Amino acid sequence: MCAHCGCTQGDHSLSHFHHHSHPEHDHLDEDQGAREVGGGKKQVSLEIDLLEKNAFFAKQNRAFFRKNGxxxxxxxxxxxxxxxSLLIRTLESFRGKIPAVVIEGDQQTELDAEKIRQTGTFALQIQTGKGCHLDAHLIAHALERLPIIHQGIVWIENVGNLICPALFDLGETKRVVLLSVAEGDDKPFKYPEAFYGTDLVILTKIDLLPYTDFSIERCQDGLRRLRPGIEMLELSSKTGEGFEQWLKWIKNELEKVKI
Known part of the structure; x- marks a missing residue:
């Protein structure tokens, strides 16, 4: 949880501009977090408080998304x-067809946001500093800075991490977890929280399958043990293999939210 990983420091920025200060909602600073979690009961209380505040903003974000289709x-x-890589190929596939904006989450730099902008898509970078995940409050501030679109897609690329991002509801419509064949087929067993709460799992870099000992069957077995019926797509952003199924999934989900 955040009190342990250091992301309670709260030194986030939106494309180099610090978000508005709301002390009652901001993360606790690192020293305060360390004091609060000295005992078991206090630690649980702090974690519940963080998640409750996050849920408040997630509810607001979800209402915003629904209102605008x-x-x-x-x-x-x-x-x-x-x-x-998945985002870039997806945005290029839908260019001129589906309105889209992207929120990028990384600890430092705008490297990924700059890559996204090369597709002609607006991208807002959130730099989390020592933070290891995005939260609903950060997304709420990001939404204030995004161009207005309707009947489109807001893409949120979370910070690379299978632990903390899984615990924080951003108010998203759908959650997608990526797993590359280079990582190994045991990730659903090792990081169950990330996979249990997702709407879709995408196995990426399948063009590398011949060069690994990744077992699709073992991976699927791990997913089924977590939640029977969970859907997994297999694709390669490099070759385009399996990409049509991914694009079809997006179109189907977009139809469900149109107003």
Whole structure:
């Protein structure tokens, strides 16, 4: 949880501009967090408080998305699983057809946001500093700075991490977890929280399958144990293999939120 990983420091920025200060909602600073979690009961209380505040903003974000007929997709994965590559190919496939904006989450730099902008898509970078995840409050501030779109998609590329991002509801419509074949087929067993709460799992970089010992069957078995019926797509952002199924899934979900 955040009190342990250091992301309670609260040194986030939106494309180099610090978000508005709301002391009653901001993360606790690192020293305060360390004092509060000295005992077991206090630690549980702090974690519940953080998640309750997050739920408040998540509810507001969700209402905003529904009001504007927006499909908000929160993409979670380990670093290097292919989130940005997936986004770029997806945005290029829908260019001129579906309005879209992107919220990028990284600890430092605007490297991924700059790549997204090359597709002609507006991208807002959130730099989380020592933070290891985005939260609903940060997304709420980001929404204030995004261009207005309707009947489109708000893409949220979360910070590369399979732990904390899984615990924080951003108010998204759908959550998608990426897993690359290079990471190993045991991730659903090791990080159950990330996969249990997702709407879709995407196995990426399948063009590398011949060069790994990744077992699709073992991975699917782990997913079924967590939640029977969970859907997994297999694709390669590099070759385009399996991409049509992914685009079809997006179109179907977008139809569900149109007003």
């Amino acid at each position: 927006l499909l908000a997709i929160n993409i979670i994965s380990s670093p290097g699983a292919g989130k940005t």
